[in-house]
Amino acid sequence: MMDTINPNLPLEESETEGTAGARGEDERALRPRDLVRQAQLAAIARFSVGLAHELRNPLTVIRNAVYVIKRKLAQGETAQVPDYLGMIERELSAADRMIAEWASMARGEPPRREAVELDELASAARDRLPPELPVQWRREGPALTLHVDRDQFIQVFRNLFRNAVQAMGGQGGSVCVISHRGDEADEIRVSDTGPGIPPELAEKVFEPLYTTRRSGTGMGLTICRQIVERHGGTLTVEPNAPGAVFCIRLPRTTLDRP
Structure with missing residues (x-):
């Protein structure tokens, strides 16, 4: 059967019924990609x-x-x-x-995982903070060996430590790193003695550009969550705790199991 041509269309707009149908199918197929783009x-x-x-x-x-x-x-x-x-x-x-x-x-670089001690990550993060943001940290809980991207997780802890020190007045302070090894996941909490985070801001603090400080970029916590999620984990705030408490939860991989 021959395709019919609509004579009422200008020449450049004329198309056969077959090509019109094919074009419609192509547009429908491309639409999700277009929306993503x-x-x-x-x-x-x-x-x-x-x-x-x-x-x-x-x-x-x-x-x-x-x-x-x-x-x-x-x-x-x-x-x-x-x-x-x-x-x-x-x-x-x-x-x-x-x-x-x-x-x-x-x-958005994918993680290059390697075995690294939690204490090493925290110490390296502290050492990379500027001198005007001194911080002392201590661990409560078991020593953990994590299979993560070392540089990316140093960045996570550096940003969390920076937030903690600035929340405590910017004059330095003590940050507690609380570790827990579960059967399915490792949990790491980073807590400070600052004023804490109100419940209504528990998600907002992770939004790009959100900051309450003039010197803040509003990107630190966004990047932290992005890195943790690239490792298959979660980063959340415990808003009802005294001070600010950020909880990292990382699923244990086959490399973590004895």
Whole structure:
């Protein structure tokens, strides 16, 4: 049977019934992919706008500091110049950390698992914190050997420790790492003695760009949860506990079993 042609359509819009049906099927088949692609592009646009907004803060501080330094030098006043240079250095570090965190989330690299001690992860995370955020930590519970991506989990603990110290006033403090080995999963709780997290914010704190601190990027906890979930685990907040308590739950793999 020959395909019919609709004579009422302009030449470039004419199509056979057969090709029209095939095109409709193709569009229906592509629609889910298109929706996913649109969602991805929307997320990229949203995160790009957020990054631009967040970078504006340190850049504004740097621009103002440079202006003041130039004015001071023109007037022959140098006493405060080191203070402003220190301010520029701090803001550059903040911007660098912000970009690194965004890049980490965008890459979404799969974990390269290896056997690593929980104590090693926590100690390395503490050592990678800046000097102005001193932290002491102690473990309660059994020593655990985890099969995780070492660098990614150091980043998780570093962000959790950073949050804890800042919640306790930014002057340092003690963080407790509570470990528990279950039959099906390992649980690790990171707790501090700060004001805690209200129940209504227990999920919001993991949203991209959400922060209550001027110097925060709003990305640290988002990245932590992303990393843990890439390992098949969960990261949650226990909002009714004294202080903030973040709970990491990692399913035990065949490598974890004796």
